Amino acid sequence: MAKREVFIGREALTDGRLTRSELARWYEPLFRGVYVPKDSTVTLWHRAKAAWLATGRQAVITGVAASGLYGANWVDPHTTIELISPRHARPQPGLAIRQESIAADEITTVSGIPVVVRARAAFDLGRHLPRGEAVARLDALMRNQVFSTEDVLILTKRYPGVRGMKRLADVLPLIDGGAASPQETRLRLLYVDAGLPRPTTQVPVLDGWEAVRILDMAWEEFRVGSEYDGDVHRTNRRAYVKDFRLRPKLESLGWAVDHVIKEDRDGEIIARARTLLLSRGWQP
Numbered sequence: 001m002a003k004r005e006v007f008i009g010r011e012a013l014t015d016g017r018l019t020r021s022e023l024a025r026w027y028e029p030l031f032r033g034v035y036v037p038k039d040s041t042v043t044l045w046h047r048a049k050a051a052w053l054a055t056g057r058q059a060v061i062t063g064v065a066a067s068g069l070y071g072a073n074w075v076d077p078h079t080t081i082e083l084i085s086p087r088h089a090r091p092q093p094g095l096a097i098r099q100e101s102i103a104a105d106e107i108t109t110v111s112g113i114p115v116v117v118r119a120r121a122a123f124d125l126g127r128h129l130p131r132g133e134a135v136a137r138l139d140a141l142m143r144n145q146v147f148s149t150e151d152v153l154i155l156t157k158r159y160p161g162v163r164g165m166k167r168l169a170d171v172l173p174l175i176d177g178g179a180a181s182p183q184e185t186r187l188r189l190l191y192v193d194a195g196l197p198r199p200t201t202q203v204p205v206l207d208g209w210e211a212v213r214i215l216d217m218a219w220e221e222f223r224v225g226s227e228y229d230g231d232v233h234r235t236n237r238r239a240y241v242k243d244f245r246l247r248p249k250l251e252s253l254g255w256a257v258d259h260v261i262k263e264d265r266d267g268e269i270i271a272r273a274r275t276l277l278l279s280r281g282w283q284p
Helices: 009-014 020-026 044-054 063-069 118-128 131-144 149-158 165-174 182-193 237-252 266-279
Strands: 027-031 034-037 060-062 081-084 095-098 107-110 113-116 200-207 210-219 224-228 256-260
Touching: 009 020, 009 034, 020 027, 027 044, 034 044, 044 060, 044 063, 044 081, 044 113, 060 063, 060 118, 063 081, 063 113, 063 118, 063 131, 081 118, 113 118, 118 131, 118 149, 118 165, 131 165, 131 182, 149 165, 182 210, 182 224, 182 266, 210 237, 224 266, 237 256, 256 266
Parallel strands: 060 113, 081 095, 224 256
Antiparallel strands: 027 034, 060 081, 107 113, 200 210, 210 224
């Protein structure tokens, strides 16, 4: 068998591909009754296919796992696999099975696995996750695989009254595919929830026709920017020096840019941004 193969053990025994001793010696279960070779590097694809097989090939992958199969970033390969199943399936660790309605036009195939279409993935992410995580996951999905929020709204009309609709209505207007990391999403929401104007993401700072910097987010009208300095600034000295030396250039072009680090407290971040905006003419 190929290293990438994921299979139901009982079927491999029945059709003679393996003996019981071979199955026990060379393969390990991902979910109940579903196996991969022991020397496999288990990916999200392996676990998603194993989850589908564990439901008797009856379920459809949705949620965070679906977004990861579409290529969205920040998805742990060991994340819980969420599925929509038309019938009750035995619960087991690592699976979240929901008996929800789903139409044929909400299902597609990704790498040989039944997966909800992007709009349905967004519909489920926005309903089932806490607000902050939902926006971060939706940002990541939008950044990698653009979907229409109008298509998501069509689903709200198709399934009126389903669980989480109020939460979905809250997060849909907040989606921004310009966010390059969950930390940037959190920072943007921090500003919005504090009553500051909503910043634009991935804003170019121009020197003539040349873009000298793409800011994580900014209030262009006031030439105020905000950058989240993540681990790359701690681990990559060259990147840190480059950004540090660019700051006088940004100032000379009339920009005031606040640099946020993980250790900053929320109140401090909000206060700095508010002060900069007020100094540039923003009127609350």
